[in-house]
Amino acid sequence: MMELLSLSLLFLGMYGLITKHHVLKMIVSMNVMEIGLNLFITSLGYQESHLAPILSSKFPSSALNFVDPLPQSLVLTSIVIGVGTTAVALAFAKKIYMDYGTLDLEKIEGRL
Amino acid sequence: MKRILILGLMAILVMGIYNYAVYDPYQKTTMPFEERDSQAYLSRSVNGDPGEVVYGKSTNLENGAANTVAAIVVDYRSFDTLGEVTVLFISSLGVAFLSGGFGKTIRLKHKPSFLLQYGARFVFGIILVFGAYMFLHGHLTPGGGFPGGAIIAASALVLYLGGESSGEKMKAFKILEGAAGSLYVLSGIVGLYFAGFFMQNVLPSGIVGHLFSAGIMPVIYILIGLKVGSELTGILDYFMREEVSS
Amino acid sequence: MQMNPVLTIALPLILAFTKIMYRRIANLFLVLGSLLNVLVVFFIKEGQYLMGGYAPPFGIVLQVDAYALYSLLVLNVLFAALTILVTKKAENLTSSSLIALAALNGLILTGDLFNLFVFLEIAAIAAIIIASSSKRYHHAFHYMVASIIGSTFYLLGLILLYKQYGTLNMAKMHELMLASPGGSSVAVILIFVGLAVEVKLMPFSGWVKGVLKNADEWIGPMIGAIYGGAMMIVMGRLFTDVFVVSPKVTLLLSILALVTLVGGEAAAYDSEKMREILLYSGVAQSGLEILLILNGYAALSFILILSNMMAKYVMFLLSGYIVNAAGTDVLGDLKGLFRSNPFLGFAFTAAGLSLAGLPLFVGFFIKLNILYNLMMSHSYWLPAIILITSLVEGIYMLRMILGLWQTGLEVQETGIQIISPSNIKTKYAVHAITLILSLAMVVFGLMPDYALDLAQKARGNAVADKPAMMIGMKGGPGQ
Numbered sequence: 031m032m033e034l035l036s037l038s039l040l041f042l043g044m045y046g047l048i049t050k051h052h053v054l055k056m057i058v059s060m061n062v063m064e065i066g067l068n069l070f071i072t073s074l075g076y077q078e079s080h081l082a083p084i085l086s087s088k089f090p091s092s093a094l095n096f097v098d099p100l101p102q103s104l105v106l107t108s109i110v111i112g113v114g115t116t117a118v119a120l121a122f123a124k125k126i127y128m129d130y131g132t133l134d135l136e137k138i139e140g141r142l
Numbered sequence: 143m144k145r146i147l148i149l150g151l152m153a154i155l156v157m158g159i160y161n162y163a164v165y166d167p168y169q170k171t172t173m174p175f176e177e178r179d180s181q182a183y184l185s186r187s188v189n190g191d192p193g194e195v196v197y198g199k200s201t202n203l204e205n206g207a208a209n210t211v212a213a214i215v216v217d218y219r220s221f222d223t224l225g226e227v228t229v230l231f232i233s234s235l236g237v238a239f240l241s242g243g244f245g246k247t248i249r250l251k252h253k254p255s256f257l258l259q260y261g262a263r264f265v266f267g268i269i270l271v272f273g274a275y276m277f278l279h280g281h282l283t284p285g286g287g288f289p290g291g292a293i294i295a296a297s298a299l300v301l302y303l304g305g306e307s308s309g310e311k312m313k314a315f316k317i318l319e320g321a322a323g324s325l326y327v328l329s330g331i332v333g334l335y336f337a338g339f340f341m342q343n344v345l346p347s348g349i350v351g352h353l354f355s356a357g358i359m360p361v362i363y364i365l366i367g368l369k370v371g372s373e374l375t376g377i378l379d380y381f382m383r384e385e386v387s388s
Numbered sequence: 389m390q391m392n393p394v395l396t397i398a399l400p401l402i403l404a405f406t407k408i409m410y411r412r413i414a415n416l417f418l419v420l421g422s423l424l425n426v427l428v429v430f431f432i433k434e435g436q437y438l439m440g441g442y443a444p445p446f447g448i449v450l451q452v453d454a455y456a457l458y459s460l461l462v463l464n465v466l467f468a469a470l471t472i473l474v475t476k477k478a479e480n481l482t483s484s485s486l487i488a489l490a491a492l493n494g495l496i497l498t499g500d501l502f503n504l505f506v507f508l509e510i511a512a513i514a515a516i517i518i519a520s521s522s523k524r525y526h527h528a529f530h531y532m533v534a535s536i537i538g539s540t541f542y543l544l545g546l547i548l549l550y551k552q553y554g555t556l557n558m559a560k561m562h563e564l565m566l567a568s569p570g571g572s573s574v575a576v577i578l579i580f581v582g583l584a585v586e587v588k589l590m591p592f593s594g595w596v597k598g599v600l601k602n603a604d605e606w607i608g609p610m611i612g613a614i615y616g617g618a619m620m621i622v623m624g625r626l627f628t629d630v631f632v633v634s635p636k637v638t639l640l641l642s643i644l645a646l647v648t649l650v651g652g653e654a655a656a657y658d659s660e661k662m663r664e665i666l667l668y669s670g671v672a673q674s675g676l677e678i679l680l681i682l683n684g685y686a687a688l689s690f691i692l693i694l695s696n697m698m699a700k701y702v703m704f705l706l707s708g709y710i711v712n713a714a715g716t717d718v719l720g721d722l723k724g725l726f727r728s729n730p731f732l733g734f735a736f737t738a739a740g741l742s743l744a745g746l747p748l749f750v751g752f753f754i755k756l757n758i759l760y761n762l763m764m765s766h767s768y769w770l771p772a773i774i775l776i777t778s779l780v781e782g783i784y785m786l787r788m789i790l791g792l793w794q795t796g797l798e799v800q801e802t803g804i805q806i807i808s809p810s811n812i813k814t815k816y817a818v819h820a821i822t823l824i825l826s827l828a829m830v831v832f833g834l835m836p837d838y839a840l841d842l843a844q845k846a847r848g849n850a851v852a853d854k855p856a857m858m859i860g861m862k863g864g865p866g867q
Binding site for chain 2: 398401402404405406409437438439440441442443446447448480481484487490491494502503507510548551552570573574575578
Binding site: 033034037038040041042044045048049074075077080082083084085086087089090091092093096097098099100102103106107109110111113114115117118120121122124125 | 179180286
């Protein structure tokens, strides 16, 4: 179920990214898409009643059943990449607003 | 009309991917967890089987971190993390380039209230310490360099909200950022020339679960934490500036 | 002496990190860094290089074979030449360019699918920043949106493959896929679509026009030639050495590539502007390259990728300078331009003719071999389409080049110098670099056996490679 929900979230974000032409709305859609993807990746590494992959005094042995740690670390990387792209996109939004006085890409293209 | 078509296409994509690639009731196209590569990370048995790993007891493992995700991120697949740091670095470069370099700082329009002004200074130290705790304990508990760095940047944001201006401090942040990044790559090259492999863990790995364990991992997490913290602070700072010419 | 290939990634990175502390000598960092990289490439030996000392399926590994080595050499030489030419333009972007270089090297070298994704992201963000230096921010933003959608598709496909095969290592993935290819089609298509954005395949190449239509002598060769070539090399790596694609999926993706080929050539034929012609012909060429990769002609596609990369590099570079000098790239206003600039004209002509695949140039033998091989394997509709599109490409290339030489009766000198004579250093550098590259194309065109042998060596033992019979000057299906 989690997989289906996160996939829907991903493609909902992609729908927004394709159909909207307001820069800030596009950036929000971009983030929705990234969150959907990250949820999807973690959901593929999850299994019922398995533990978080961290040894502690309560769960001290590697012989216990842990969830797949690799998707989690991939998600970590992908989150950071998402933060970076969002920052650049916001800088673009600022710059586009300064240059054209609007954030609507359709209006900008119509003006050129 | 166009939107409905695109929405339909997206729905088809969701159902198609779910049906043909994800939904798998008979486990035909799903590798069971026990056979995936990641099992070797959990049992720390990439270069030979150490037996059962026990918290607080096992020593001399190939990776001595209690947190397996951190072990993958900073040791087994450390090269990815170098790329990750580079992504943040180039984003901050991009933000700097698009913001037109150092302009004059935009002052916040409102005067921060007494509570915000002094509360921000009071909270600042606590948040900063929490961020440092986060990346110092990255190899033991959830967290690590990236969240720690982000928390440090949040402390800087609180200061900005409290009416503090960044001024000359940005230069120091730039130097910190550059130095931490170069040291990270240098630690990799040290591994290459002194141990044989790029980014090899050259320090002893210690006892699983102790603060001083996992070899070079805490050091790298400190570098990442400092770098991410200064980078995100720099990005925040660029968004609060205005071009001089405009 | 032997160098570890990771240095081609680590050196530019460390220079980029330290550079922000020394703003004054930024240019020096860029030129020195890229030259140093060329030097390092010469000392790299083939083999497998581990990261962190962890064995392949678990740790990340750099895979250096002849394919990676030749690509690395061409890419680093072209990049270093570009940084020498346009140090002024790249002044504010030294760190971004160095990181772009590191990321492109990483893309070619890495043997891990997720590591490839990380480098893809770095390269994409660097390209966006480089593209935004043209001050057309909404075009750069479009590029960014496109590449983010592309990388999302790539990661989605990658994680589905991980779910099915439980590994991220390319070599192990290939073995497992050979053993049981069933059920991986969706993931492979998703990855193809993700990369198709970067290699400019047709329905996903909307960004190309905005970015390259107004490209100068810095953005053009960088995004149009070097990035395009590197991404195509990645594509060649993934779809020959790693993924096992079922015949149905191959057909589906081939149709996409064919559409790109036809559509690109048609758009280029229709255009009046020099840079538009170049960018559309680039789109069409990438369609052809993908077609070859998918159908298993690994050696031919490899040599086509490298020669196209060089030809497009020369042409985009010169078109950037031409626009600087003449203020326009409408072909009608540039008639007779090369009469005052014979050497640069020669370089441009050689690159253009090689791209179009005319005799005497390396492109000719590649296309000849493609057609011959396809005919031998009893497919006729594919060679027919390739032949027709090549004809169209030949026509518009010749039309453009003849116009620029103005071979008609009324000879008129425009008197425009492509590079102003006062700028002697740039003048000689541009002359030297473009002439050397175009001469290389002529030399390889005259000795095609050598080039084809090299490509065969690099790609010969690729698993999916069909035993392509090579036609060279020796005549006939040799070997």
